[in-house]
Amino acid sequence: MNIHRVNQATPGASLGIASVTSWRGKLRAVFLRSEAIRGYTLLSPTLVVMMFGMCAPFAIMVAVSFWTQHAFDFDTTFTLGRYQDVIDKPIYMALMLRSLAISGACTVVTVLLAYPMAYYVAFHVHRHKLIWIILMTLPFWTSYLLRVFAWKVILGFNGVINSGLKGLGLIEQPLEFLLYSPTAVVITLAHAWAAFAILPIYVSLEKIDRSLLEAATDLGDGPVKRFLGVTLPLSLPGIIAATLLIFIPTVGDYVTPALVGGPSGIMLANNIQAQFGKVNDWPMGAALAMAMMITVAVISVVYIWVTRKAAGRIV
Amino acid sequence: MGDAQGGGANRMREVSYIERSNRPLHVYALMYLAFLYIPVLFLPLFSFNDAVYAAFPLKGFTTKWYEQMLASEPMFAALTNSIKVGATTALLATVLGIFGAKAVTRYRMPGKQPVVFVIMLPLVIPGIILGVALLILVTRLGINLSLYTVTLGHILISVPFAMATLIPRFEGFDKSMEEASADLGANAWSTFWRVTLPMVFPGVLASYLLCFTISFDEFIMAFFLAGTDPTLPIFIWGQLRFPLLLPRVLALGACILAVSFVLVFIAQWLARPGAIRSLDSRP
Amino acid sequence: MSNNDAFIILTGVSKHFGPVVAVDDINLTISGGEFFSLLGPSGCGKTTLLRMLAGFESPTSGEIFIDDAPMSEVPPYQRPTNMVFQNYAIFPHLNVRANIGYGLRYDKLSKAELDRRIDESLEMVKLPGFGTRRSEELSGGQRQRVALARALVKRPKVLLLDEPLGALDKKLREEMQLELRALQESVGITFIFVTHDQEEALTLSDRVAVMARGKALQVASPQQLYNCPVSIEVADFIGQMNFIDARVIEVEGERAVLEARGLGRVRAVASADFVRQGAQVVVAVRPEKLSLSYESSSDGRCSVQGEMKTAAYLGDRSHIYVTVDGCEKPLSVAAQEVESSSGQPIERGSEVWISWADESLVLLPVA
Ligand SMILES: Nc1ncnc2c1ncn2[C@@H]1O[C@H](COP(=O)(O)OP(=O)(O)OP(=O)(O)O)[C@@H](O)[C@H]1O
Ligand SMILES: [Mg+2]
Numbered sequence: 001m002n003i004h005r006v007n008q009a010t011p012g013a014s015l016g017i018a019s020v021t022s023w024r025g026k027l028r029a030v031f032l033r034s035e036a037i038r039g040y041t042l043l044s045p046t047l048v049v050m051m052f053g054m055c056a057p058f059a060i061m062v063a064v065s066f067w068t069q070h071a072f073d074f075d076t077t078f079t080l081g082r083y084q085d086v087i088d089k090p091i092y093m094a095l096m097l098r099s100l101a102i103s104g105a106c107t108v109v110t111v112l113l114a115y116p117m118a119y120y121v122a123f124h125v126h127r128h129k130l131i132w133i134i135l136m137t138l139p140f141w142t143s144y145l146l147r148v149f150a151w152k153v154i155l156g157f158n159g160v161i162n163s164g165l166k167g168l169g170l171i172e173q174p175l176e177f178l179l180y181s182p183t184a185v186v187i188t189l190a191h192a193w194a195a196f197a198i199l200p201i202y203v204s205l206e207k208i209d210r211s212l213l214e215a216a217t218d219l220g221d222g223p224v225k226r227f228l229g230v231t232l233p234l235s236l237p238g239i240i241a242a243t244l245l246i247f248i249p250t251v252g253d254y255v256t257p258a259l260v261g262g263p264s265g266i267m268l269a270n271n272i273q274a275q276f277g278k279v280n281d282w283p284m285g286a287a288l289a290m291a292m293m294i295t296v297a298v299i300s301v302v303y304i305w306v307t308r309k310a311a312g313r314i315v
Numbered sequence: 316m317g318d319a320q321g322g323g324a325n326r327m328r329e330v331s332y333i334e335r336s337n338r339p340l341h342v343y344a345l346m347y348l349a350f351l352y353i354p355v356l357f358l359p360l361f362s363f364n365d366a367v368y369a370a371f372p373l374k375g376f377t378t379k380w381y382e383q384m385l386a387s388e389p390m391f392a393a394l395t396n397s398i399k400v401g402a403t404t405a406l407l408a409t410v411l412g413i414f415g416a417k418a419v420t421r422y423r424m425p426g427k428q429p430v431v432f433v434i435m436l437p438l439v440i441p442g443i444i445l446g447v448a449l450l451i452l453v454t455r456l457g458i459n460l461s462l463y464t465v466t467l468g469h470i471l472i473s474v475p476f477a478m479a480t481l482i483p484r485f486e487g488f489d490k491s492m493e494e495a496s497a498d499l500g501a502n503a504w505s506t507f508w509r510v511t512l513p514m515v516f517p518g519v520l521a522s523y524l525l526c527f528t529i530s531f532d533e534f535i536m537a538f539f540l541a542g543t544d545p546t547l548p549i550f551i552w553g554q555l556r557f558p559l560l561l562p563r564v565l566a567l568g569a570c571i572l573a574v575s576f577v578l579v580f581i582a583q584w585l586a587r588p589g590a591i592r593s594l595d596s597r598p
Numbered sequence: 599m600s601n602n603d604a605f606i607i608l609t610g611v612s613k614h615f616g617p618v619v620a621v622d623d624i625n626l627t628i629s630g631g632e633f634f635s636l637l638g639p640s641g642c643g644k645t646t647l648l649r650m651l652a653g654f655e656s657p658t659s660g661e662i663f664i665d666d667a668p669m670s671e672v673p674p675y676q677r678p679t680n681m682v683f684q685n686y687a688i689f690p691h692l693n694v695r696a697n698i699g700y701g702l703r704y705d706k707l708s709k710a711e712l713d714r715r716i717d718e719s720l721e722m723v724k725l726p727g728f729g730t731r732r733s734e735e736l737s738g739g740q741r742q743r744v745a746l747a748r749a750l751v752k753r754p755k756v757l758l759l760d761e762p763l764g765a766l767d768k769k770l771r772e773e774m775q776l777e778l779r780a781l782q783e784s785v786g787i788t789f790i791f792v793t794h795d796q797e798e799a800l801t802l803s804d805r806v807a808v809m810a811r812g813k814a815l816q817v818a819s820p821q822q823l824y825n826c827p828v829s830i831e832v833a834d835f836i837g838q839m840n841f842i843d844a845r846v847i848e849v850e851g852e853r854a855v856l857e858a859r860g861l862g863r864v865r866a867v868a869s870a871d872f873v874r875q876g877a878q879v880v881v882a883v884r885p886e887k888l889s890l891s892y893e894s895s896s897d898g899r900c901s902v903q904g905e906m907k908t909a910a911y912l913g914d915r916s917h918i919y920v921t922v923d924g925c926e927k928p929l930s931v932a933a934q935e936v937e938s939s940s941g942q943p944i945e946r947g948s949e950v951w952i953s954w955a956d957e958s959l960v961l962l963p964v965a
Binding site: 035036038039040042043045046047049050051053054056057058060061064113114116117119120121124130133134135136137138139141142143144145146147149150151153154156158159160162163164167191194244245248249251252253254255259269272273276282285286289292293296 | 415
């Protein structure tokens with residue numbers, strides 16, 4: 001039955017054809033043979049643009065953060081002076097801590113508010129689910145600036161809430177804490193970033209196998225126990241993703257504090273923006289941006305590590 | 316009464332125990348939607364109010380803010396700039412997104428995960444950091460700030476969204492369609508035009524609309540990267556300093572919101588998961 | 599065609615997916631106009647082998663020749679092969695005509711010629727008048743025909759079919775089998791057909807390669823496969839067989855005498871050189887090559903006594919399981935009707951005799 005043994009002689013002659021093909025053909029053969037090479041060739045335009053678009057600016061920003069500003073030029077001798085300033089000058093530390101606190105508060109509020117909503121759509125919406133999802137995420141796609149501006153209109157000294165309450169005779173004086181305060185920033189951000197919380201949580205809830213919940217019920221869990229014991233731990237990846245997706249960008253937000261924050265709601269990003277604007281100290285701005293990025297990265301990594309640990313213990 | 320109960324029982328039977336309705340949650344959901352939409356709706360509301368200040372009680376209906384807005388030359392200049400930047404950004408980001416999505420979904424590549432992570436990174440980098448970093452780069456390279464630099468920045472933040480929109484589309488149709496095309500004699504180029512593109516077209520359109528909207532509404536990067544030609548959000552930012560111009564901004568904002576809502580709704584609808592099912596050829 | 603006897607040649611073809619060896623050192627020769635099947639259990643590498651022929655995967659090592667040309671540098675769209683995909687891959691955005699005409703665009707035909715070819719192929723697969731339908735308006739069987747027409751209209755030298763009948767119900771499948779075979783004979787090109795259904799492979803093919811774990815275990819005609827499998831694995835995969843351990847007592851020319859467990863001394867054809875004096879071998883015999891009776895055989899056939907255990911009714915025949923002293927497993931015997939020569943039905947527990955002809959025993963190496 002060993003037909004193939006006999007046949008091996010036949011292609012020997014044909015192999016000669018293969019060996020005389022040009023190096024171009026060989027190159028083409030390697031190209032055809034390696035799926036990875038073809039994949040990366042196709043990916044290369046995107047990858048090159050994104051790599052260049054991010055690496056080059058970051059590299060030069062790191063460089064600038066070690067320089068010194070002289071009027072409209074840079075002194076390019078290496079110095080850690082700007083980073084020294086970040087640590088030594090209380091204003092920067094205070095702004096950094098406030099940014100982290102406001103972002104943290106906003107993240108917690110946003111996730112807490114969004115979770116029941118995501119839960120509702122995942123478990124209790126049966127028809128027109130897509131419409132609900134679009135409805136929940138639609139505002140996110142509209143102008144960020146306009147949404148923040150809308151809150152300024154609402155929370156303002158003479159804004160919707162104050163004028164409305166006064167019109168109803170509920171208050172005499174406008175409520176001053178509404179606008180130009182950290183509270184205003186948190187409320188506005190919670191509104192602006194809602195979609196970033198709802199979507200990941202919704203996806204993780206939707207993925208939960210319904211039979212797991214039925215099993216928990218079958219084994220005697222009431223609704224609350226079932227939620228705490230099964231639903232919540234299984235949706236943890238969504239919560240973690242949502243937290244990071246909100247916390248990281250909001251630390252660097254400066255539109256919201258500038259429009260509704262007032263002096264007490266000013267954040268680090270506003271200062272960075274000023275360094276590139278009227279203060280005109282780009283190295284200081286670059287150093288602050290670096291400090292912000294490093295802090296956020298460290299916090300994120302620690303957060304992921306801690307939640308992984310904690311999740312490991314629960315599940 | 317009996318009827319109503321029968322209906323209720325029926326509804327109970329349609330959904331499983333876990334998914335049966337929960338009234339407090341339903342109320343909460345409606346309140347949350349209100350929280351999402353009402354603030355935004357105040358812009359159009361006050362844009363028709365016959366008063367300079369956006370405050371209750373409403374003073375009367377007027378369209379004069381819209382007339383003033385439409386008479387503003389700089390506004391139209393900024394609008395034109397924004398459309399130019401948005402259209403270019405959307406085109407380039409979508410093309411890059413198609414390359415990326417096709418490569419990521421169709422080839423086995425070592426190191427795919429980290430590469431995708433890098434491409435998606437702008438999603439989580441604070442806009443101000445990317446903005447100032449690009450500003451430094453561009454000025455160090457001696458390039459003048461212009462609409463081109465804004466477009467560059469916008470492409471960086473749009474590509475992740477283009478990829479995120481297109482990848483499910485590519486995953487949604489079977490690789491064997493492209494193989495069948497190659498098998499029948501089409502090379503990679505003509506397979507792309509004759510099979511791949513028609514099949515992912517709704518996703519491409521969705522990606523284009525989303526990227527356009529992102530760019531059109533983007534403020535932070537444009538703030539750092541725009542030269543003397545403002546985009547629309549920068550124009551609005553400038554107007555916010557003058558309280559008397561506020562109603563015009565409200566009118567403009569209302570228009571922008573309306574357009575964004577429509578575009579995004581179309582985009583989301585095109586990109587919906589069910590859109591793939593209608594193209595699915597499996598028996 | 600320069601070399602019709604060795605139209606397709608695979609030399610040492612392997613395919614690795616990371617640690618997985620999907621195809622392992624396959625050497626094959628397929629002649630022009632042959633209906634060749636790849637048969638094997640799920641995951642044995644049939645699809646991978648077919649996809650290497652089509653050019654969608656490239657071999658990790660080895661070379662494929664079609665019509666004397668090496669294929670490693672030829673992309674799928676330039677190969678003289680066309681494929682019928684397992685899920686048919688009918689383009690959903692095109693109608694039936696456009697699907698069938700899809701590949702003809704590259705053949706630079708006139709419009710009239712194009713239309714004629716499409717009509718012809720619609721006729722061929724018995725779908726005239728279906729040209730304007732879209733893929734979602736077709737049944738499974740119709741899609742299968744469109745996929746077939748789309749591939750054949752390109753007039754390939756080799757048609758590759760990946761379980762094309764897998765998605766069809768049994769009746770339609772049998773119909774399509776006949777049509778496929780008729781079609782292959784009329785167009786006269788090589789068909790390479792992947793299936794995991796041994797009946798299908800045996801019915802349709804000129805030759806079959808039985809695969810397992812990426813290797814080709816045996817390449818032979820259906821009759822040879824059925825009557826002379828080369829290993830227990832092949833024998834087990836093709837139909838049902840009884841296996842009995844045995845030891846070779848002596849070999850004289852073509853004849854071997856063996857001591858088989860439970861059967862005692864038996865004679866068989868010494869088919870290969872592993873049948874040496876003193877060697878341990880396995881005696882294999884098909885259930886239908888055994889016959890059952892109440893009396894010891896008188897016509898010179900070998901026979902052994904056993905006790906009837908159970909019967910499995912299979913419609914057109916029954917398998918009767920008979921325990922024989924010394925045999926590990928009961929022997930399975932095929933019988934048209936379960937009755938003895940005297941007309942009485944055989945009952946459980948009855949003493950029966952099993953007999954066979956020497957030529958029906960196949961000797962296999964121990965696994
Ligand atoms: N793209 C791939 N990546 C990794 N492993 C693969 C890939 N394609 C196939 N394999 C592996 O190669 C082996 C052979 O797969 P193949 O699809 O050829 O089997 P098959 O004989 O066609 O099976 P079936 O009858 O189920 O279709 C399997 O173990 C499979 O898991
Ligand atoms: Mg297969």
